[in-house]
Amino acid sequence: MDYDYPPDAPDYDDLEDLLDELEQEKQLVIDDTAPKRTKLSAKRTPDDEHYDDLMERIRASRALPKAEQFSVVNGVERIPAPAAKRTVEISSRVPLTGAFQKLTFSDGSRYFLTVRSRQPQPLANPVSSRTSLLSRPLQELKDEAQRLEERRQRLLQERAVLQKLASWDTDAADSGVESEDETERSSLWVQRFQPRTYVELLSDETINRGLLHWLRLWDKAVFGRDVIIKPPKEEKKKPDGKFKPFVRKPAFEIVEELDSTNRPKQKVALLCGPPGLGKTTLAHVLARHAGYSVLEMNASDDRSVTAFRTALESATQMRPMLGADPRPNCLVIDEIDGAPAPAINHLVAALSAGSGDTSSNKKKKKKEGPAPIHRPVICICNDPYVPALRPLRQMALVMTFPPTTSERLASRLADICRRNGLKTDLGALLSLCEKTRNDIRSCLGFLQFVRSRQERLTLDQVQSSTVGQKDHHKSLFAAWQEIFNMPRPQRKHLVVSETDGSSRLSGDGTSLSERFNNIVSVVISCGEHEKLAQGLFENYLNVKIKDSTLQSVALGVDWLCFGDELNAELQHSQNYVLLPYQSYTGVAFHLLFATLQKTRPAFPQADSETRQRHSKLNNLLASMISEMSPRTRCFNGRGSLVKDVLPYLLQVAVPNLRPVSSQLHTPREEEELRRVLHLMVAYNLTYRQQRDAEGQYQYLLEPNMEELVYFGEERPQRSAPYTVKQLIAREIELEKMRRAEAALVGTDDRRGRGARETAPPPAPERAETGAPAAEPTGPAPAAVPNHLRQLQAKPLAERAVADDNVLPRDFFGRVIQPKPQKETPADDEAPDSGHLLRTDVWYHFKEGYNNAVRRTVRVQDLA
Amino acid sequence: MQIFAKLPDGGTEPPSWALVELQGDLESRSATSLAGQLIGDLHFTRQGAPVLIVGHHILWGKVTALEKPLLVMRKRDDLTPAAAESDAMETDAEPESRYHVQAIVRNKILFKSRPKPIIANVPKKI
Numbered sequence: 001m002d003y004d005y006p007p008d009a010p011d012y013d014d015l016e017d018l019l020d021e022l023e024q025e026k027q028l029v030i031d032d033t034a035p036k037r038t039k040l041s042a043k044r045t046p047d048d049e050h051y052d053d054l055m056e057r058i059r060a061s062r063a064l065p066k067a068e069q070f071s072v073v074n075g076v077e078r079i080p081a082p083a084a085k086r087t088v089e090i091s092s093r094v095p096l097t098g099a100f101q102k103l104t105f106s107d108g109s110r111y112f113l114t115v116r117s118r119q120p121q122p123l124a125n126p127v128s129s130r131t132s133l134l135s136r137p138l139q140e141l142k143d144e145a146q147r148l149e150e151r152r153q154r155l156l157q158e159r160a161v162l163q164k165l166a167s168w169d170t171d172a173a174d175s176g177v178e179s180e181d182e183t184e185r186s187s188l189w190v191q192r193f194q195p196r197t198y199v200e201l202l203s204d205e206t207i208n209r210g211l212l213h214w215l216r217l218w219d220k221a222v223f224g225r226d227v228i229i230k231p232p233k234e235e236k237k238k239p240d241g242k243f244k245p246f247v248r249k250p251a252f253e254i255v256e257e258l259d260s261t262n263r264p265k266q267k268v269a270l271l272c273g274p275p276g277l278g279k280t281t282l283a284h285v286l287a288r289h290a291g292y293s294v295l296e297m298n299a300s301d302d303r304s305v306t307a308f309r310t311a312l313e314s315a316t317q318m319r320p321m322l323g324a325d326p327r328p329n330c331l332v333i334d335e336i337d338g339a340p341a342p343a344i345n346h347l348v349a350a351l352s353a354g355s356g357d358t359s360s361n362k363k364k365k366k367k368e369g370p371a372p373i374h375r376p377v378i379c380i381c382n383d384p385y386v387p388a389l390r391p392l393r394q395m396a397l398v399m400t401f402p403p404t405t406s407e408r409l410a411s412r413l414a415d416i417c418r419r420n421g422l423k424t425d426l427g428a429l430l431s432l433c434e435k436t437r438n439d440i441r442s443c444l445g446f447l448q449f450v451r452s453r454q455e456r457l458t459l460d461q462v463q464s465s466t467v468g469q470k471d472h473h474k475s476l477f478a479a480w481q482e483i484f485n486m487p488r489p490q491r492k493h494l495v496v497s498e499t500d501g502s503s504r505l506s507g508d509g510t511s512l513s514e515r516f517n518n519i520v521s522v523v524i525s526c527g528e529h530e531k532l533a534q535g536l537f538e539n540y541l542n543v544k545i546k547d548s549t550l551q552s553v554a555l556g557v558d559w560l561c562f563g564d565e566l567n568a569e570l571q572h573s574q575n576y577v578l579l580p581y582q583s584y585t586g587v588a589f590h591l592l593f594a595t596l597q598k599t600r601p602a603f604p605q606a607d608s609e610t611r612q613r614h615s616k617l618n619n620l621l622a623s624m625i626s627e628m629s630p631r632t633r634c635f636n637g638r639g640s641l642v643k644d645v646l647p648y649l650l651q652v653a654v655p656n657l658r659p660v661s662s663q664l665h666t667p668r669e670e671e672e673l674r675r676v677l678h679l680m681v682a683y684n685l686t687y688r689q690q691r692d693a694e695g696q697y698q699y700l701l702e703p704n705m706e707e708l709v710y711f712g713e714e715r716p717q718r719s720a721p722y723t724v725k726q727l728i729a730r731e732i733e734l735e736k737m738r739r740a741e742a743a744l745v746g747t748d749d750r751r752g753r754g755a756r757e758t759a760p761p762p763a764p765e766r767a768e769t770g771a772p773a774a775e776p777t778g779p780a781p782a783a784v785p786n787h788l789r790q791l792q793a794k795p796l797a798e799r800a801v802a803d804d805n806v807l808p809r810d811f812f813g814r815v816i817q818p819k820p821q822k823e824t825p826a827d828d829e830a831p832d833s834g835h836l837l838r839t840d841v842w843y844h845f846k847e848g849y850n851n852a853v854r855r856t857v858r859v860q861d862l863a
Numbered sequence: 864m865q866i867f868a869k870l871p872d873g874g875t876e877p878p879s880w881a882l883v884e885l886q887g888d889l890e891s892r893s894a895t896s897l898a899g900q901l902i903g904d905l906h907f908t909r910q911g912a913p914v915l916i917v918g919h920h921i922l923w924g925k926v927t928a929l930e931k932p933l934l935v936m937r938k939r940d941d942l943t944p945a946a947a948e949s950d951a952m953e954t955d956a957e958p959e960s961r962y963h964v965q966a967i968v969r970n971k972i973l974f975k976s977r978p979k980p981i982i983a984n985v986p987k988k989i
Binding site for chain 1: 886893897918
């Protein structure tokens with residue numbers, strides 16, 4: 001596509017036509033800001049609506065090269081100004097402001113072109129502005145580059161020939177096989193037989209078409225072609241209301257809409273699927289097919305954010321100028337699930353940038369975030385559910401690859417084998433396909449390996465080879481499914497191999513040895529033995545067990561124990577010789593419990609739940625022990641407390657009280673209550689009111705030892721009623737307070753006790769006055785219980801006494817004479833007010849309203 | 864029963880007193896009687912609002928009119944001067960006891976707000 005000026009070079013006739021038109025309308029303002037690309041496209045499909053606008057643009061574009069012709073004639077450069085973009089205004093008078101260019105024609109008429117610089121062009125067409133930036137003309141550079149490229153090719157060919165001559169090849173069989181280039185022989189088959197065109201693609205047709213369609217949606221933004229947008233085809237399904245035809249849910253959904261910048265709504269395609277299905281190949285083939293040059297970035301490249309950014313920008317905002325392939329780029333990011341999250345976030349930001357804004361504020365935005373992307377980006381991953389990919393997944397067109405059908409792959413493999421002179425049959429190839437789970441890459445690798453050694457491939461070789469068994473990960477659920485489900489008989493066309501010992505049964509996957517081998521491989525490929533065993537343990541009882549003596553259950557549990565011992569030993573001694581034995585637990589379970597019925601194994605949770613509960617109960621116990629009175633603690637070890645004391649303690653600590661007021665208790669009941677109180681205080685138990693799920697209040701033990709002592713839902717038969725618990729809780733608080741007080745007093749001497757009794761507790765008075773000077777300070781404040789103590793100001797007298805002993809000295813060590821009475825007026829007031837405040841009478845304010853209670857008071861009563 | 868009251872200066876207006884009503888108690892620190900003790904200072908602001916300072920409390924109040932005025936009277940039951948004087952007022956019998964109007968109370972000064980403390984010695988520098 002040519003982005004340069006229109007080929008119809010203007011001449012004087014055109015200009016005269018133009019000037020004729022100009023005379024009709026005296027002054028014509030022509031807007032040349034629109035990119036020429038749109039002008040070209042508009043030329044192809046003229047729209048009646050914008051016809052006038054279009055005509056103006058055409059006129060302007062014709063006028064512009066005319067102006068430039070002068071500079072071409074005069075100087076070397078085509079355009080004097082560095083920026084080739086202007087707004088052109090033609091007038092017959094000298095423009096009032098700004099620079100202008102005179103135009104004089106043969107008939108003597110003179111016109112003036114106003115010249116103004118203009119906003120830089122949007123990125124969608126960055127190439128057209130480049131011509132003037134180069135110091136040499138573009139064509140010259142292109143030719144030179146072409147020359148260099150040709151020279152390089154020539155050198156390469158020469159080197160290849162030299163290598164061929166130097167290489168010493170003994171394999172005679174290769175000589176007559178193919179007429180293709182000799183250099184290709186050493187290349188990998190995978191590359192050699194890569195699909196190069198759309199029709200060669202092996203992957204699912206809907207996926208192919210879908211991705212290609214998505215790529216076509218970019219045409220408007222990249223090439224300026226109009227996109228054919230399919231109307232939604234909902235109305236086709238309607239006519240038959242009786243039964244719905246089975247419509248397969250599509251694996252992906254393309255939003256067939258363009259946004260304001262003519263880009264599709266889904267700015268990125270995310271292809272996901274297991275390895276070897278041809279995702280990368282598909283992306284390459286389709287991008288080339290749609291007219292892009294492919295730029296690939298994969299895991300072997302630098303994945304840091306800065307590197308990612310430069311790669312992204314260079315791929316999506318520039319285009320190769322040199323070489324034979326000046327096509328716009330299409331970025332293919334392979335294995336994006338391995339990229340760091342910041343890089344993916346950057347990609348997401350770049351994709352979402354510039355989607356909603358107009359061109360005016362795009363300039364501002366460029367400084368803040370990444371520049372918007374104007375080229376398609378295809379991301380490829382194996383697992384679309386990697387957490388880092390989450391933001392990308394939401395805005396992407398996600399296409400999950402279904403596996404290629406074995407038949408299609410096998411026929412293609414057969415074709416390749418035929419072309420390479422490898423004799424084989426379809427059965428062997430099919431079994432190879434199944435063995436590799438349709439991994440094209442490993443199939444071809446295997447075939448090439450076989451071909452390099454011999455010319456025949458038999459089923460035997462396929463069966464005995466270890467191809468395609470690496471790099472394949474089974475999920476835990478799949479492994480459990482395989483273990484608990486009896487395999488259904490498969491197609492019989494897989495012929496029994498001769499060398500395999502298990503050939504007495506037909507190889508439909510149901511024979512004992514096949515099941516055995518299958519499970520072993522499954523367990524090994526899963527790898528998480530511990531989790532697997534947990535899943536087995538939690539699910540094996542859900543399977544229908546046929547033998548009435550539960551022999552299988554006992555055996556299964558034995559196997560689990562064996563696996564556990566193995567695991568413990570493995571972890572303990574790091575002796576990995578034992579590792580292979582671990583997988584046989586799974587095999588044993590399969591043989592014991594597998595059924596034809598579909599079972600749905602649940603994820604094991606008992607382990608984590610139990611672990612949580614264990615730590616919680618440990619914390620409970622620790623908190624209880626730490627607060628227990630030392631006299632009790634010294635006789636209670638942790639183990640004995642849990643096993644011997646607590647279960648009975650909880651039974652003992654339930655008093656036999658009638659739920660009545662505490663005043664009505666008999667002496668025996670009071671005695672019992674006191675006993676329980678002592679017990680519970682000694683063990684740091686109390687009752688705490690709590691609201692349960694139904695909104696009922698109830699008293700629970702705190703720390704809740706019932707949880708520790710009783711299993712599951714089991715609860716003690718004898719339990720105190722709510723009111724009794726309430727009473728006990730209150731009494732425990734009081735008892736604790738009493739003990740704390742007693743302890744405090746106990747630490748103090750006898751004098752303190754005596755002082756406490758004599759000291760008046762004038763609490764309310766103190767609160768009102770707040771005058772510490774009048775406070776009668778008790779001789780031993782420590783005797784006052786802790787909860788009754790109040791903060792008091794430090795007595796100032798001591799300080800004064802201390803000051804008497806140590807005379808204040810100034811900097812030079814001279815004794816400072818206390819100054820006589822200060823004469824400031826503020827200090828004059830001070831003794832006055834102090835005198836005033838020293839009165840004996842004080843006012844005790846009573847809160848509330850004075851008219852709250854009215855009572856008739858008679859004078860005679862007062863007297 | 865009729866009670867005869869005597870205005871002190873023969874019909875002129877008796878001195879006007881005011882009640883002081885406090886929402887609270889006056890108490891003594893030394894738990895002695897309040898009789899004869901200085902309670903505090905009562906001032907009036909320029910706007911006429913009463914201010915009472917009791918101890919280290921300052922009370923702001925207001926003057927309200929009583930619904931019914933009160934009389935402050937003194938009972939005299941000295942017989943001899945009463946018999947001797949035989950004023951124009953005592954036309955009737957029962958000269959045993961007489962009441963002298965000491966004052967008339969029309970207003971009361973009501974202190975019902977919470978007292979504010981007076982802080983005597985504020986440190987100069989904080």
